[in-house]
Amino acid sequence: MSAGTQNIWPLAQSWVSSNRVLIWCIAAPYYRFMSCDSSDLAGEANLAVYQAISVLIDQNKDLSLTSKYFRIVFRTRCIQMAAGVALANEQQATVAIQKEQSPELNESSELDDAVIVEALSALTDRQRLVSLWILSQPKPVSFYTIANHFGIHIQSVRRILSNAIRRIEGYGNQRICEDL
Structure with missing residues (x-):
């Protein structure tokens, strides 16, 4: 401590x-x-x-x-x-116990990284920049913190992230349809 x-x-x-x-x-x-x-x-x-x-x-x-x-x-x-x-x-605690009992769960973090990289590739440069910064923070950040960091309005942050989410959802649905 x-x-x-x-x-x-x-x-x-x-x-x-x-x-x-x-x-x-x-x-x-x-x-x-x-x-x-x-x-x-x-x-x-x-x-x-x-x-x-x-x-x-x-x-x-x-x-x-x-x-x-x-x-x-x-x-x-x-x-x-x-x-x-x-x-x-x-x-x-439950996740930690499950990981000890099932070592294959530890491999999921590599998959998560691949999924994140693929999802980020669907974004515009600005959306990717903001998203990468958010992901690099050790603690969750507020819209206000993001706006201060990039020198933009809170409404702009909301719009950027909302559009990023829509792009990722659209890209994800597109990939699912291709796999079928």
Whole structure:
């Protein structure tokens, strides 16, 4: 763990222990549909507040907004747990276990790269430039971030990506018809 992570985790735990009533108020409407107990709920709250604090720190925002961000993140987690949706960590763990048991799944990344290269070949130069930049980013990026990077309007980014998606879909359908 990095120094930042070591500082955030105790802060998150302290925040959760200080805000138990808020946590219960958010979870109460969904609790009877969740297959968890109070310690699981506290664990989910710890993860949600950790995520909220991390985002606030990354975006250089005031930590007094923690409660506002937490409400959104935690309510979403509660709804997912009530609906029986597997959360991200569970999905990643399942994929890791499957890859260990089935080595042929590791070959799929090479296929994915080939599919990506083929899909990018269907794009215009500008669409390809924007798409490659997005794919090279370590974290997901917003339309605003893309617009700032390329010095264009957000509407232009939306148009470029929308047209790129349409081109890839059209190209994909064309390839499927050729294969038949």
